[in-house]
Amino acid sequence: MKQKIFYIVTFLILGLPFISCETSDDVAMENTEINITDLKATVTSGTWVVALFEEEGLDETTDFSGFSFLFNADGVLRADSSDNSISGAWSITSDDDDSKDDVDFNIFFSSPANFAELSEDWDIVSFSETRIELKDVSDDDSTVDRLILEKQ
Numbered sequence: 013m014k015q016k017i018f019y020i021v022t023f024l025i026l027g028l029p030f031i032s033c034e035t036s037d038d039v040a041m042e043n044t045e046i047n048i049t050d051l052k053a054t055v056t057s058g059t060w061v062v063a064l065f066e067e068e069g070l071d072e073t074t075d076f077s078g079f080s081f082l083f084n085a086d087g088v089l090r091a092d093s094s095d096n097s098i099s100g101a102w103s104i105t106s107d108d109d110d111s112k113d114d115v116d117f118n119i120f121f122s123s124p125a126n127f128a129e130l131s132e133d134w135d136i137v138s139f140s141e142t143r144i145e146l147k148d149v150s151d152d153d154s155t156v157d158r159l160i161l162e163k164q
Contacts, residue, residue: 046115046136048104054141055083055102063143064160067129068150075126080164089119091127098127105133117146134159 060083062076078093089100100121107114117134121127134146142163149156 046139048106048115051115051117051136051139051144052085052104054139055104055144056085059164060144060161061164062159063162064158065130066158068155068157072126072129075129081161089121091121098124100127100131117144130159132157132159 059080061080062073065072065076076091079091079096079098080093082090082092083102084090087101087103089102091098091100098121100119102120103118105116105118107116115136117136118132119134120131122131132148134148137145137147139145144161146159146161147156148159
């Protein structure tokens with residue numbers, strides 16, 4: 013009888029944690045969801061600089077040296093330097109209104125050529141009040157382009 017109780021108690025102590033309804037993966041998934049409202053509020057609150065732009069493995073960050081980027085709430089994107097102003101557009105979209113884990117940060121510049129290279133529907137890697145990290149995986153050869161914006 014004591015042996016039977018020992019087995020039951022052992023099962024309860026060792027077995028029940030594995031029969032849980034919620035896994036740690038569920039918690040991690042909730043943490044990776046993008047709050048679109050928060051992201052829009054963050055990006056429109058100040059000016060940003062390109063801290064990194066890497067395309068096909070090449071660091072092209074210097075193409076944007078001296079430029080401050082202003083993301084207006086109406087979707088207008090301005091890149092200003094001491095002697096130049098370039099206009100573009102931006103938006104944040106989700107492929108599925110019910111899913112906050114497939115959110116795109118869209119940037120569009122028609123010219124000049126180096127700014128047109130920023131035109132992409134970027135995947136959001138992470139964001140904070142002072143930093144937005146984006147990536148784009150090429151459909152052709154699976155290269156990863158990276159764009160990191162930092163608040164001035």
